[in-house]
Amino acid sequence: MRIIGGKWTGSILWHLKDGPVRFNDLSRMIGGASKKMITERLRQLEHQGLVHRQVMDTAPISVQYSITALGTTALGFLDELRKWSDQLPPAFAQTDTSKV
Amino acid sequence: MRIIGGKWTGSILWHLKDGPVRFNDLSRMIGGASKKMITERLRQLEHQGLVHRQVMDTAPISVQYSITALGTTALGFLDELRKWSDQLPPAFAQTDTSKV
DNA sequence: GCAACCAGTATACTTTTGGTAACCTAGTTA
DNA sequence: TAACTAGGTTACCAAAAGTATACTGGTTGC
Numbered sequence: 001m002r003i004i005g006g007k008w009t010g011s012i013l014w015h016l017k018d019g020p021v022r023f024n025d026l027s028r029m030i031g032g033a034s035k036k037m038i039t040e041r042l043r044q045l046e047h048q049g050l051v052h053r054q055v056m057d058t059a060p061i062s063v064q065y066s067i068t069a070l071g072t073t074a075l076g077f078l079d080e081l082r083k084w085s086d087q088l089p090p091a092f093a094q095t096d097t098s099k100v
Numbered sequence: 101m102r103i104i105g106g107k108w109t110g111s112i113l114w115h116l117k118d119g120p121v122r123f124n125d126l127s128r129m130i131g132g133a134s135k136k137m138i139t140e141r142l143r144q145l146e147h148q149g150l151v152h153r154q155v156m157d158t159a160p161i162s163v164q165y166s167i168t169a170l171g172t173t174a175l176g177f178l179d180e181l182r183k184w185s186d187q188l189p190p191a192f193a194q195t196d197t198s199k200v
Numbered sequence: 201g202c203a204a205c206c207a208g209t210a211t212a213c214t215t216t217t218g219g220t221a222a223c224c225t226a227g228t229t230a
Numbered sequence: 231t232a233a234c235t236a237g238g239t240t241a242c243c244a245a246a247a248g249t250a251t252a253c254t255g256g257t258t259g260c
Contacts, residue, residue, distance in 0.1 A: 001101075001105050001181075003185060003188070005101050005105050006217090006218095007217080007218065008218095022236085022237090023236070023237055023238080024235080024236060024237070027237095033218095033219090034218090034219060034220070034221090035237080035238065035239095036218090036219075036220085036238090036239080036240095037218070037219075038238095039237085039238065039239085040218090048188065049188070059227075059228080060226090060227060060228070060235060060236055060237095061226080061227080061236065061237080062236070062237085063236085063237065063238095070188070073184065074184075077180075077181065077184065080177070081101075081177065084173065084174075084177060085103060088103070088148065088149070088170070106247085107247075107248070108248095122206085122207090123206080123207055123208075124205080124206065124207070124208095127207095133248090133249095134248080134249060134250070134251090135207085135208070135209090136208090136209080136210090136248085136249080136250090137247090137248065137249080138208095139207085139208065139209085140247095140248095155207095158206095159257065159258070160205065160206045160207090160256080160257050160258065161206065161207070161256080161257085162206065162207080163206085163207065163208090
């Protein structure tokens with residue numbers, strides 16, 4: 001839970017799934033999460049080996065984040081969880097999926 | 101995450117898996133969780149249909165909690181998650197598994 | 201009558217998590 | 231030289247989650 005249960009963890013992994021993304025792009029893609037949150041989650045995910053961080057020595061220095069094999073399995077997991085939660089009784093219908 | 105991410109959710113479902121358990125028994129089985137938490141989680145799980153609550157009109161009133169089919173699928177899920185987390189790099193070895 | 205057990209509630213508190221806003225450094229374009 | 235971009239950091243704040251402890255009201259057995 002601590003690994004994949006963070007508020008923006010799912011979004012981050014999701015946006016990385018199709019290839020590396022730079023920090024600010026990711027930040028824009030997600031929108032609603034502050035840079036601080038993105039940084040925190042990325043650091044955590046990097047530390048856990050779900051995400052890889054690579055500094056590119058381009059002119060204005062840029063940092064690429066990519067999902068690792070382990071991260072992909074985690075994403076699959078989150079997807080299963082989402083599917084599972086979809087078949088829950090309507091009494092538990094969710095209007096806010098940000099935490100899922 | 102909101103459904104199964106509560107701190108004691110896993111323990112509760114786990115202890116219910118072999119048949120109905122009464123409130124205080126459950127509380128003792130888990131140990132470390134306050135009655136307030138047990139109550140909160142049980143109410144939430146009941147509301148979500150993972151757990152069934154039945155008041156028995158025995159002499160000293162007793163209440164039985166049992167896991168539903170849906171609850172069993174959730175438990176399977178948590179178990180897969182646990183197995184997955186076991187194969188994470190040792191850098192992420194956890195000394196405290198209470199939240200997992 | 202009194203303690204002990206049942207299934208909780210209530211109250212107060214601490215910890216953890218998430219969030220805002222402002223700022224920083226270094227390079228870059230106008 | 232002012233403003234902008236990238237990739238953050240710092241300080242501070244609010245809300246959610248969890249902990250600790252005490253209390254209720256009914257029931258039984260001693």
